[in-house]
Amino acid sequence: MNLFIYIFISGAILGSFYNVVGLRLPKNIQFTTSRSACPHCSTPLQARDLIPLFSYLLSKGKCRHCQHSISITYPLVELITGFLFLLAYMNLGLSLAFVGACLLISLAVIVTVSDINYMLIPNKLLLFFTVVFVIFRAIHPLQPWYDSIFGALVGFSIIFVIILLSKGGMGAGDMKLLGTLGILLGLKLTLLTLFLATLIGTVVSLTLLSFKVIGRKDPFPFGPSIVLGAVISYLYGFDLLQLYFDTFFL
Template identity: 50%
Template sequence: MELALIIIFFLLGLIFGSFFNVVGLRLPEGKPFANDRSACPACHSQLSWYENIPLVSFMVQRGRCRHCGGRISFLYPAVEWFTGCLFAVSYVWVGLQPELVTALLLVSMLMIILVSDLAYMRIPNQVLLFFLPFFLIMRMIVPLEPWWSPLLGAVLGLLITAGIIVASRGGMGAGDMKLFGVLGIVLGAGKLLVAFFLSCVIGAVIGVLLLAFKVVGRKQPVPFGPYIVAGSLLTYFFGDSLITWYINLF
């Protein structure tokens, strides 16, 4: 039964991950995503149902459009795979508890933001505003200790990033600031600081590697959202262990 539920959550993640790709790519451009069928971005041919099977269609078609032969971005299967894995991890880590809803909502929001920021270097306000009420409700159903930690976390998330934006004259974007504000409600004050620290460390390490291998130029802007996604997920699932490990160092 346990394995069956893990597989079910993984498959649900694959399906939702496919939808998150569509939302993340269409929403910033103001394109409808609820009713319009998927189409090849190169030749604009509408895709049949068997061309939209998460992961399977990409592998069967060897990453190319069946109509024009154009390459399909690896982002599509990657987001589907990661969402499937994260849905399964959420179930394994949290169990069938009310907090599981928060975990799945968090993964969903972050996957959409990952796609949008990688594609357009934008974190849409609509995504944050859509998920914010659900996080507020879930933090009333499953409160953190102390109860005011989510409120303090939201304030810290906004203030810290706002300070960096001012000090660096645009080193971070307003979207990053708003995202950290929402994350503060989910994580609480203490874990928000951990998520912020991890995001910066991951960003710095990957940034150095990208520069070293000349993937990006020294003055070329890069999206910070993916690093926030990584830091936030690591904090949500392993934050307590990381905080305990850090405290034990001293």
């Protein structure tokens, strides 16, 4: 039981860091040295303002200095990261696969923050995780090991073709993102990721359109759908594929 709480809190603390990375990396602001400040009055945050979730609850979502309300996305990102870490642990236990899931969730959270805020997935981030996933798959290889290469090549190429054919909708960032994820996921789960991402992206964008949150011509970031599809594929992919084949090919 203690381990559940420990993993959730670790996820929430990391989530608070990933939120900062996602907001600062695209703008080339140092995220390791400079301290976080209130975006409204620029008062640097104190240590007591940096405890994930609790700080937000204790300050009732307002800056202590200027009373300006703090975006709900901060505690939300912390909560979601903690929850996803917990979900991965409940699914995989303490294993190398669990470590892989935590790496994937980390990339997913940073991509989501960055893509929603700036319509951008930083190259530096993808390069970093390409190295991380290659090292991880060297230690804990797919069967066969070169499935990682297939996943990366096919993930990259499919979106390349989609970009050529569709003229918009998906961008170069999405292409590099699915290529990077392919190293971790292998061929089958990369294809499943793209399928789920298209499904999620369509449902979410139609919902936002119908509630007039976005307009018909507004750009819609596709990165969050890809990484959510990847997390679902990594945790439940083979169960989903099994279910699919059992249902349609009996």
